[in-house]
Amino acid sequence: MGLPVEQILIQTINGLVNGMILALVASGLTLIFGIMDVVNFAHGELVMLGAFVGATTIGMTGNFWLALMVATLAIAAFGAILQVTTLRPLLGRDPLTTILATFGISLVLQKYALWQWGPSARKLQEPITAQFSLFYLKYPWYRIATAVLAAAIIGALFLFLKYGKFGIWIRAAMQDRVMAQAMGIPVPLVHTVVFAIGAGMAAASGVLFGPLAGVTQNIGADFTLRAFIVVVVGGMGNLGGSILAAIFISLLEAYASLIVSPAQAVIVSFVALILTLLFRPTGLFVPTPK
Amino acid sequence: MRRSAALYWTGFCVILALLAVAPLVLPAFWRRFVTEILIWGLLAMSSDILIGYTGMVSFGHSAFFGLGMYGAAAALMVVKPANLWLALVLGLAAAAGVAVFVAFFATRLRDIYFAITTLVFSQIFYVIIFTWTDVTGGENGLTFARPALSIPGLFSVPFTTETLHWFVLAVVAVSFLILRRVTQSPFGMVLQAIRENEPRARAIGYSVERYKIVAVMLSGLFAGLAGILYAIQNKFAAPDFVFFLVSGEVVIFNVMGGMGTLVGPVAGAAFFLLLREGLSRYFTEYYLIPVGIIFTAMVIFMPQGLLGFARRRLNQ
Numbered sequence: 001m002g003l004p005v006e007q008i009l010i011q012t013i014n015g016l017v018n019g020m021i022l023a024l025v026a027s028g029l030t031l032i033f034g035i036m037d038v039v040n041f042a043h044g045e046l047v048m049l050g051a052f053v054g055a056t057t058i059g060m061t062g063n064f065w066l067a068l069m070v071a072t073l074a075i076a077a078f079g080a081i082l083q084v085t086t087l088r089p090l091l092g093r094d095p096l097t098t099i100l101a102t103f104g105i106s107l108v109l110q111k112y113a114l115w116q117w118g119p120s121a122r123k124l125q126e127p128i129t130a131q132f133s134l135f136y137l138k139y140p141w142y143r144i145a146t147a148v149l150a151a152a153i154i155g156a157l158f159l160f161l162k163y164g165k166f167g168i169w170i171r172a173a174m175q176d177r178v179m180a181q182a183m184g185i186p187v188p189l190v191h192t193v194v195f196a197i198g199a200g201m202a203a204a205s206g207v208l209f210g211p212l213a214g215v216t217q218n219i220g221a222d223f224t225l226r227a228f229i230v231v232v233v234g235g236m237g238n239l240g241g242s243i244l245a246a247i248f249i250s251l252l253e254a255y256a257s258l259i260v261s262p263a264q265a266v267i268v269s270f271v272a273l274i275l276t277l278l279f280r281p282t283g284l285f286v287p288t289p290k
Numbered sequence: 291m292r293r294s295a296a297l298y299w300t301g302f303c304v305i306l307a308l309l310a311v312a313p314l315v316l317p318a319f320w321r322r323f324v325t326e327i328l329i330w331g332l333l334a335m336s337s338d339i340l341i342g343y344t345g346m347v348s349f350g351h352s353a354f355f356g357l358g359m360y361g362a363a364a365a366l367m368v369v370k371p372a373n374l375w376l377a378l379v380l381g382l383a384a385a386a387g388v389a390v391f392v393a394f395f396a397t398r399l400r401d402i403y404f405a406i407t408t409l410v411f412s413q414i415f416y417v418i419i420f421t422w423t424d425v426t427g428g429e430n431g432l433t434f435a436r437p438a439l440s441i442p443g444l445f446s447v448p449f450t451t452e453t454l455h456w457f458v459l460a461v462v463a464v465s466f467l468i469l470r471r472v473t474q475s476p477f478g479m480v481l482q483a484i485r486e487n488e489p490r491a492r493a494i495g496y497s498v499e500r501y502k503i504v505a506v507m508l509s510g511l512f513a514g515l516a517g518i519l520y521a522i523q524n525k526f527a528a529p530d531f532v533f534f535l536v537s538g539e540v541v542i543f544n545v546m547g548g549m550g551t552l553v554g555p556v557a558g559a560a561f562f563l564l565l566r567e568g569l570s571r572y573f574t575e576y577y578l579i580p581v582g583i584i585f586t587a588m589v590i591f592m593p594q595g596l597l598g599f600a601r602r603r604l605n606q
Contacts, residue, residue, distance in 0.1 A: 039402050089590050095402055096347050097589055100545055103538055104586035111578040221534075225413065228406050263421050270410045277399055277407055 006135040007258055013134070015254030017143045019247035020150035021212075024205035025223055026230040026242045027154055028198030034237030035174045036191050037095045038087055041102035043202055044224030045109035050075045050203025051215040052113055055122045064127035068207045072200045079199025083192045091191070106220065113217035121214030124207065146208045153204060154243060157197070161239075170194055174237075229273045235283020244285040248272075306463060313455040322523075323567070325455045327560045328462045329519045334543035334555030335469055336512035341541065342550030343473055344505045345485030346400075349537045350392060350408030353415045354510040356532030358385040358517025360419065363432045363527040372437035378518055385514020386507065388415065393506035397499055400488070409534050416532040431528030449522075458519050465512055470552055472508065481505055542585050548595030557596055 029043045050071045057067035086105060090097050128145055131138040161167035172180040173190045181187045202223075206215070226249070234245030249269045256265035276284055309328070313321045333355055340346045361384025362377040369376055388411075396407045419426045426432065439453055440446035447453065472478050480501050483491040492498045521527050530536075539562070547558025565584070569577040592599050 039405075086586055086590065093593075096405070097593065099347065099402060099405060100541065101586050101589045103541070104582045104589060106582075107538075107578045108582035108586070111576050111582070115576050115579070225409070229410070232403070232406060261421065264417060267414055267417055270414050273410055274395060274407065277403060278395065281399065281403065 004258070008255070010134060010137070010139075011254040011258055012251065013139070013143075015251035016247060017147045018254065019250030020147040020154075021205050021209050022226055022230055022250055023243040023246035024150045024153060024201050024208070026227045026234070026246050027157065027239055028201040029227045030231045030234070030237055030239055030242040031157075031170075031194055032198045033231065034239070035170060035194050036087070036091070038090075038098040038195075039095060039102070040195075040198070041099055041224060042082075042106035042109060042220075043102075043198070043227055044220035044222065045106045045113075046075055046079065046199045046202035046220075047206040047209070047223045048113060048215065048217060048220035049078070049109060050206030051124070051210045051219070052117050052122070052206075052217075053203065054207035054210055055117075055124050055215060058125055062125075064125065064207075067124075068204060071207045072204045075203030075206075076196040076200030080192050080196040082199070083195035087195065088188065088191070091188075106224070110217050110220055113220075117217065119216070121216045122210075123214050124210030126211035142211060146212070150205065150208060153201065157201070158239075166190075166193065226269070229269050233273055233276045233284050235286035238283060238286050241283050241285035245283070248284070306459075309459055310456065313452045318451070321451050321455060323563070325451075325458050325523060327556075327563055328455075328458050329516050329523065330539075330543065330559040330563065331556030332462045332465055332519070333513050333516035334540055334547070334559045335466065335552055336509045336516065337540045338544055338549060338552055338555045339469065339473070339481075339505055339509040339512075341544050342552075342555075343478060343485060344481045344502065346397075346502070346505075347405045347541065348408045348506075348509070349405050349534060349541065350396075350410075350412035351509075351513050351540045352532050352534055352536035353388050353392065353408075353412035354385045354513035355517040355520070355536060356412075356419070356527075356529070357388045357415065358382065358514030359521040359527040359531055360384060360426065360432070361514070362518040362521040363434055366434040366437060366521075367432065372435055374437040374439060374522070375442075377437060377522065378515075381518035381521070382511060382514050385510055385517065389507045389510025389514075392510065393503040397502040397506055409537065412532065412534050412537055416529060416534070419532055420529045426529070427527075429529060431526055431530075433526045436522060436525050454523060458523070461515065461519060465515065466552065466556075469512065473552065477501070477504070542581075544595075545593075546585065546588060546595055548597030548599075551595075551597050554595050554597035561596060 025043065025047055029040055032038050032040050032043075053074050054067040054071040057070045058064060061067070082105065086101050087098060090101060126140070126142045128140070128142040130141045132141060133139070161171055169180070169185045169190050170193075172183070172185055173187050177187055180190075209215075230246045230249055231242050233249060234241030234243070249272060252268050252272060253265045256268040309324065312324045316324065333351065336354075337348055337351045340348045358381040362381035364384075365377040365380035366372045392408060392411050396404055396411065399407055420428060422428070436449055438446045438448050439457060449457070473481075480491065480496050483494075483496070484498055484501060488498060517531070520531070543558040543562055544555045545558070546561050547556065548554030562581070565581055566577050569580050573580060588595070594602070
């Protein structure tokens with residue numbers, strides 16, 4: 001049996017598309033960790049809520065792009081409320097307590113989604129139905145558009161962090177919280193805004209993911225776990241590293257599912273995480289710390 | 291000091307006696323319920339060794355619990371007639387095997403990295419058990435008959451609700467005494483030193499890694515024991531119990547009851563299960579919404595848990 005070149009190429013494209021969606025989730029997670037030492041266990045639930053809000057909006061208006069905007073803004077606002085009510089009181093305590101608090105939140109959100117939207121899977125209507133032929137199958141343009149859009153959002157975040165006044169505040173608070181406060185930066189506000197940005201990005205990826213597979217209230221845990229793996233493999237709090245790691249992990253899983261079933265392919269990324277933690281705990285895609 | 295020790299043991303005996311007569315006086319539903327609280331309490335106690343005493347939050351206790359369950363299931367299904375003691379031995383061996391594996395890799399990491407690694411390990415075992423349908427029964431799990439309570443050559447009686455409860459109570463009480471002794475031993479003191487200040491414990495000359503490995507193994511063994519008891523009580527093993535939500539519940543037990551007290555997590559388990567029982571009458575399957583809110587509020591406002599809160603109130 002020869003090397004199935006077509007399959008490998010198809011899986012490469014699949015891996016890249018999934019990787020960009022995952023990168024969108026993980027960059028929010030890593031930003032939140034980098035700036036306030038919060039390990040957000042509820043991040044996947046924000047993806048899930050975003051997808052459901054998007055589904056409801058599409059149901060009412062029929063417009064996918066509007067749904068993307070509404071879901072992003074709504075979940076960002078919700079994230080801000082969440083941060084103020086539950087995470088702000090925990091500032092300065094052991095980071096482990098934030099795991100516990102956000103774990104509690106994730107339980108609540110998951111069951112709330114079950115209550116509000118029911119147990120059946122929902123598939124969002126894709127806005128672009130055109131397909132192009134890729135070897136022996138028709139590949140939807142929508143998937144490509146997803147990857148491009150995710151890349152655009154991440155690029156916008158980079159530009160915002162680099163040139164925006166608020167972005168500079170964020171980077172300052174990331175480097176040294178106390179000094180930033182001393183220079184007059186409203187650090188509590190920065191924390192809230194960063195959490196809102198992370199939540200909004202999670203919601204956006206939820207809506208983008210919606211048409212690819214059915215959305216149920218259970219997808220959150222899966223996203224949380226994957227995003228964690230990505231964030232650790234990429235180096236906690238390192239934005240660029242997380243994005244590379246997201247693509248790396250997704251490609252690994254895509255290639256692995258050529259050989260084993262997709263359910264078992266997850267183990268490959270688990271092993272990648274464990275190997276990273278053992279041999280390079282600072283992350284694969286960051287320069288060696290001096 | 292002497293008086294408080296006497297008070298402690300009196301309290302212990304009273305609670306033990308109350309738990310022993312519980313199946314004789316309670317209605318049928320609550321008998322089972324109390325047994326279940328004891329089993330989950332044992333699991334919570336085992337994880338307290340890591341969370342409360344060593345300062346390592348484990349999100350992977352479901353792996354130990356589940357492997358104990360499947361180990362017992364294997365012994366009960368393969369060997370005829372089913373033997374209780376063989377189930378115990380095999381279940382503990384399975385849990386210990388996993389514990390060695392997890393301990394070797396995870397103890398090199400600290401804080402959240404430890405939490406995430408243990409979580410990932412338990413998911414690895416979950417995926418293996420879930421997809422290896424030929425051996426583990428996959429999603430459906432395994433069902434088997436309950437073994438008889440026997441001492442070879444002496445007697446053999448089938449388990450009734452009462453004898454099962456007493457058996458579980460005896461195992462849990464002995465485990466509690468062992469764990470209490472361990473936490474008060476020099477070994478336990480070193481674990482607490484690691485929790486308080488790891489670099490200092492290392493500087494004094496303790497081999498921190500070795501202590502952590504032993505702590506994870508000990509914790510895993512008792513978690514496996516809880517899994518075996520659960521398998522015997524319910525006559526099945528299912529992959530749901532290896533899923534990380536179970537580990538999350540164990541952490542909830544610890545936080546609700548009070549970490550680092552051994553008794554606290556048992557109280558937390560009882561509180562959680564009672565809460566679930568009471569709330570699911572009104573909220574059906576959505577009981578986790580109020581429970582999650584209560585839990586999050588307790589993390590923020592009551593970080594020492596019910597027991598710590600009660601103790602502070604009593605001291606005032």
